[in-house]
Amino acid sequence: MKRAxxxxxxxxxxxxxxxxxxxxxxxxxxDVSVVSSAPAYVPQKLFEYKDGDYQEHDIEIPEFxxxxxxxxxxxxxxxxxxxxxxxxxxxxxSIRDVYLADLNGDGLPEICVLGYEGxxxxxxxxxxxxxxxxxFYMHYPKRDPIxxxxxxxxxxxxxxxxxxxxxxxxxxxxVDGEIVVDVSPPRYFPHKSFAEMGEDFEISDFYxxxxxxGQTEITADGKPIMTGVFISGVYxxxxxxxxxxxxxxxxxxxxxxxxxxxxxxxxxxKKYYEYPPLKSGMYWELDVKDSKLVVLQKDEFSADRKTIGxxxxxxxxxxxxADGIKL
Numbered sequence: 026m027k028r029a030x031x032x033x034x035x036x037x038x039x040x041x042x043x044x045x046x047x048x049x050x051x052x053x054x055x056d057v058s059v060v061s062s063a064p065a066y067v068p069q070k071l072f073e074y075k076d077g078d079y080q081e082h083d084i085e086i087p088e089f090x091x092x093x094x095x096x097x098x099x100x101x102x103x104x105x106x107x108x109x110x111x112x113x114x115x116x117x118x119s120i121r122d123v124y125l126a127d128l129n130g131d132g133l134p135e136i137c138v139l140g141y142e143g144x145x146x147x148x149x150x151x152x153x154x155x156x157x158x159x160x161f162y163m164h165y166p167k168r169d170p171i172x173x174x175x176x177x178x179x180x181x182x183x184x185x186x187x188x189x190x191x192x193x194x195x196x197x198x199x200v201d202g203e204i205v206v207d208v209s210p211p212r213y214f215p216h217k218s219f220a221e222m223g224e225d226f227e228i229s230d231f232y233x234x235x236x237x238x239g240q241t242e243i244t245a246d247g248k249p250i251m252t253g254v255f256i257s258g259v260y261x262x263x264x265x266x267x268x269x270x271x272x273x274x275x276x277x278x279x280x281x282x283x284x285x286x287x288x289x290x291x292x293x294x295k296k297y298y299e300y301p302p303l304k305s306g307m308y309w310e311l312d313v314k315d316s317k318l319v320v321l322q323k324d325e326f327s328a329d330r331k332t333i334g335x336x337x338x339x340x341x342x343x344x345x346x347a348d349g350i351k352l
Contacts, residue, residue, distance in 0.1 A: 066134050068126035068181040070174075074098060074119070086125065088133050089156050096123060104138065104154070111154055111161065112138060120152075122174045126181035128199040133157045137181060137197065139174055151183065151197065151204055164204040172206075213263035213270045215318040217311075220259065228261065230269050231292060243272060243290070250290045251297070254278045260311050262318035265340040269293045273318060273338070275309050278302075285309040287320055287338070289345055298345035300338075307333070320347045 072082055084094040095105040103120045104112035112120065119141045125134040133156070140150035149172040153162040173184040177194070183206045184194045198205045220226035220238045228236065237244045238259050243251040253276030261270040271291045278284045285308040287300035300320065303309060310321045322334030336347030 065179070066125075066127035066132060067179060068124060068134075068176050070176065071123040071125060072096075073122050082123075084123075086134065086156070092156060094136070096120065103140070104136070106154070106156065112140065112152055121149075124174050124176075124181055126197070128153060128181070128197060128204075129155065131157065135199070137174065139172065151206065153197075153199065153204055155199075160202075162199060162202075162204045164206060213261065213268065214316060215260060215262035215313045217313070218259040218261065222256075226259070228270060228272075228292070234292075236272075243274065245292065250292065251288050253286075253288065256288075258311065260313075260318055262313075262338065264289060264318070264338055264345070265291065267293065271340070273311060275311060277308070283308055283325070287311070287345065287347075289338070289340070291340070298340060300345045300347060311338075320350065322350055 071084055079098045081095065081097040084096065086092070086094065093105075093107050097103060098119055104110075120138050121141055122139040124137040126137055127133060128135050128137070136154040136156065138152040138154075140152050141148070151164040151172065154160075155162070171186045173186065174197075175182050175184055175194070180196045182194045183197050195206055218226050218238065222238055222240055224238055226236050226238060228234070231245075234245050235247075237247075238256070240255060241253060242249045243256065243259065251272065251274060253274070255277040256274045257277050258274060260273040262273055263269060264271045264273075269292075271289050273287070273289045276286045276288055278286075284302045286302040287309050289298040289300075290296070291298070300309070303322065306325050308323050308325055310323050312319055312321055318338045320336055320338050321332050322336075324331045324333050334350045336350035339346055339348065
């Protein structure tokens with residue numbers, strides 16, 4: 026009996042001894058999983074030059090404590106790093122916005138600058154300097170719309186602004202050594218032409234073409250693109266979502282009880298569309314609602330020309346449609 030108790034006591038001590046030995050055993054590298062990542066750099070705006078502002082700026086960037094940054098609007102140099110000219114004229118005429126953002130994902134900020142050239146409706150250039158790698162990037166599309174910088178949802182975005190178009194925005198990044206501004210074609214803001222019947226008009230997307238609005242036809246450089254009996258009003262709207270406007274109008278035939286047809290010409294693709302003529306007693310009318318071009322079905326017999334149908338104009342499947350109207 027004594028031998029059995031002694032044997033049991035030895036076993037218990039051995040177990041505790043083994044546990045203590047296991048607890049003191051250092052973990053191998055294979056037993057430890059370490060997950061670490063550099064915190065995302067939060068973009069920030071350094072400053073903005075406004076019209077008539079020629080102040081010079083000496084900037085410190087904490088991530089590069091031994092580097093001196095200088096910005097100015099003088100005649101020759103717009104940006105210097107440690108006394109070396111980085112952005113100069115005639116590269117751009119002037120600089121506007123200066124931001125810091127990590128565009129390549131290395132955890133360090135790049136200097137992001139908006140450069141301007143021209144006046145009135147200037148062109149804009151996106152310029153990026155990677156301080157850590159001493160790399161320079163520039164995106165300078167000719168005749169592009171105005172671009173602006175902004176910070177949204179912790180990212181530096183480019184906002185693309187065009188006359189009569191809704192603003193579009195996209196993050197600014199560097200991919201494979203190039204600046205990427207993935208901005209989708211902006212939707213064209215529909216509007217009625219300011220041209221009266223018998224006057225010329227312009228479309229900014231086709232600035233080299235001279236358009237004319239006549240009673241019976243609309244011409245482009247003297248060639249008819251839309252013909253009718255009496256064209257009542259001219260509208261512009263992007264109906265096929267390609268970022269370019271189509272020319273839209275209504276052709277009125279007859280007097281009193283008129284027959285009307287919606288006419289659309291896609292100048293970019295040289296295609297003509299019609300929306301079916303209405304039976305006598307009703308007529309079509311165009312209008313802009315909620316940033317969309319709509320066609321109104323009007324009752325000619327009612328005292329107040331009551332609207333009895335309304336649909337959003339669009340080009341789909343090779344046809345002109347008006348969603349919401351039943352013929």
